Amino acid sequence: MxxxxxxxxxxxxxxxxxxxxxxxxxxxxxxxxxxxxxxxxxxxxxxxxxxxxxxxxxxxxxxxxxxxxxxxxxxxxxxxxxxxxxxxxxxxxxxxxxxxxxxxxxxxxxxxxxxxxxxxxxxxxxxxxxxRLRGWYKPALLAFSVIISTLLILQPFRSATGRLDYSFPKSTLFKIGMIDTCPVYGLSEGSPYTAARKQQLAQELSTAHAPCINNEVFIFQSGEHYAYQQSGRAFIARCADSDRTLSHFSDCRAVYVFAK
Structure with missing residues (x-):
């Protein structure tokens, strides 16, 4: 082999x-x-x-x-x-x-x-x-971070338009687990062990920055260093899943953390 x-x-x-x-x-x-x-x-x-x-x-x-x-x-x-x-x-x-x-x-x-x-x-x-690129920025994490950054920039204009929703590029989300009544999804499929660890980290970030609100979903991504050694980068977003298809989100609250 x-x-x-x-x-x-x-x-x-x-x-x-x-x-x-x-x-x-x-x-x-x-x-x-x-x-x-x-x-x-x-x-x-x-x-x-x-x-x-x-x-x-x-x-x-x-x-x-x-x-x-x-x-x-x-x-x-x-x-x-x-x-x-x-x-x-x-x-x-x-x-x-x-x-x-x-x-x-x-x-x-x-x-x-x-x-x-x-x-x-x-x-x-x-x-x-x-x-350097792969070590610090997983492609999925980088792409998703850019999308969320764009959403946060556009958010102040919401009041002027009355209603502003966001369509994400079509991609597959993988369910990691639940935080209270809110499902948690990741951008890549991992082993059962990594899923449990990522759910734990997502729970910690949610508790500190974005508690579960009924009928909303979490999207979580972290580098392997952050998952196992609490160093590196992690990202979580809590969004309203407007049409229950995991492709159209609104009112996103995003948190990006970095630990040395």
Whole structure:
């Protein structure tokens, strides 16, 4: 299996080979244990993987005895290898007292064939041009922020026109959960674990800035750093769903937060 990571680095699980997709001559190989560890994390992308789970599946399962700091040492080695191949994004996130997490949208997988490797090289984009943009502004979050900013600018003119509603570009919203009687939607589909965490964060922002009002809906989006480490950016909007189709909103109250 070949994993494509952040559209920048390819990793072959069978032999631990890693290379820069745009520059295939930039390559290195992970030894057995770090290759096995990285494969396990990639196969479980979008899932929180605990330290004990890694010890059981990477060491104990094969009759190996890990040292006290084995997991940290090999995670550090994998991160260094990714950086050496041009991937500056934080692919493996450490969540204190919980474990390690890889965002599923950063990873794709395919069986290695000559055609697939050529396609990956042809479609790759330079990592340095993307890392800052993706790290801080998820495309959906950025687009939605622009829309809401426009709504807030137009809001003062509401009294002059009597009634001003807003039509959002057609897109799919994914239900995360409920805040009291108000449904909460996200801009991307995540795992059950991330949905529960995002609902909790949405509840906190709602309580502080925009409590639920009956028959209105919340739209919430956050970066992975904010979701797990309370750092980065998050956004929540409470809107009236005028026609109950999730495509025509009015009277939006939006909150955008940033935590270092």
């Amino acid at each position: 070949v994993f494509t990571i952040f559209n920048t680095v390819a990793f072959r699980s069978e032999d631990g080979a890693m290379w820069n997709i745009a520059q295939p001559d930039r390559r290195l190989s992970l030894t057995t244990i770090p290759a096995r560890l990285f494969t396990y994390l990639l196969e479980n992308a979008d899932k929180m993987v605990g330290r004990e789970e890694l010890l059981n599946n990477i060491w104990d399962k094969y009759g190996l005895e890990p040292s006290n700091n084995s997991v940290n040492q090999y995670i550090s080695l994998i991160r260094k290898s990714l950086s050496e191949l041009g991937c500056d994004e934080e692919i493996i996130k450490t969540v204190p007292r919980m474990g390690f997490y890889i965002t599923g949208e950063m990873v794709s997988r395919n069986l290695e064939t000559p055609q697939s490797v050529v396609s990956a090289i042809a479609e790759a984009q330079p990592a340095k041009q993307q890392s």
